Amino acid sequence: MTTAWQEIVGHEWAVNLLREAIVQERVGHAYLFTGPRHVGKTALALRFAQALNCEAEVAGRPCGQCRSCRLIAAGRHPDIRLVTPEVSSRGVPTLKIEQIRELQHGLSLGTYEGRWKIAILADFEGATPGAANAFLKTLEEPPRGVVLLLTASEADALLPTITSRCRVIALRPLPTAQIAGALEQRWETPVARARLLAHLADGRLGWALQALEDESLLAARQEHLALLQEALSGSRVERFALAERLANKPDALPAILRTWLSWWRDLALLAWGGREDQISNVDAEDELVRRSRRWEREAILKALQQTQRALWQLEHNANTRLALEVLLLVYPRAEGG
């Protein structure tokens, strides 16, 4: 029987576990989906919510077609609440105690039309201590007919008292070939583009889909790589000037440094004997291979570590310009490409 479960790419064991829980009527009252950003945690939680309230025969749930399935897909089911952290003025995603209180009030009211009342709490590591403690009460004594679905980057990011009350579903990054195959077959992406996106995605299908839809993501990456080339071929004076320019666009900097980091990781991988098909930046393969042969391993490792350090420093409110100057002076010089 075909069900909308089949629309989930990968994570087969998790799908089986959730489907069996419904078929055997052994649904837990709380689940915690963990894994890197964009790996598919919320997508899986939403699909589970559909399966729980689907109106089709149990073996065919979720059907994806019934009123309940369609309302959930549209984000308009009255018994499904999605709670996401709000981004604070400092740019930090924060789940506040007020959001938990409001949710608790909603959960206490009973269902409107579904079998289950379901709360999806995304990125729960963003919960303030007050919010986490308030939520603990709901976890300890959940109202009847309520299923709580949490997501987080890792179980360790939450209070042990919360993790221990949830069934933990740890999602792993998907194999690159699986993402490339899904992009080609299901999203009809041309082969070369599917390959590039799959390699850049680092096992996170959600990221690849976002990049597929929003061309500006890949365009921004091209700009980041061009800036890196400028840094590598620049003189000492030119690098100081570049550091000053970059320091003036603090909003774009974390993304720029993450692109650079992925480039240095690829270079390190090749320098230590990794295979070309293991790198992320497959469209820069020729250049990466050339540089990995020309530069000393030690210089590559230092550049990689300093990039990591600069990223950490920016996230911890260090002097941006100084951090960039130090970084660019560590980078080796590209003599004539």
Ligand SMILES: [Zn+2]
């Ligand atoms: Zn349905």
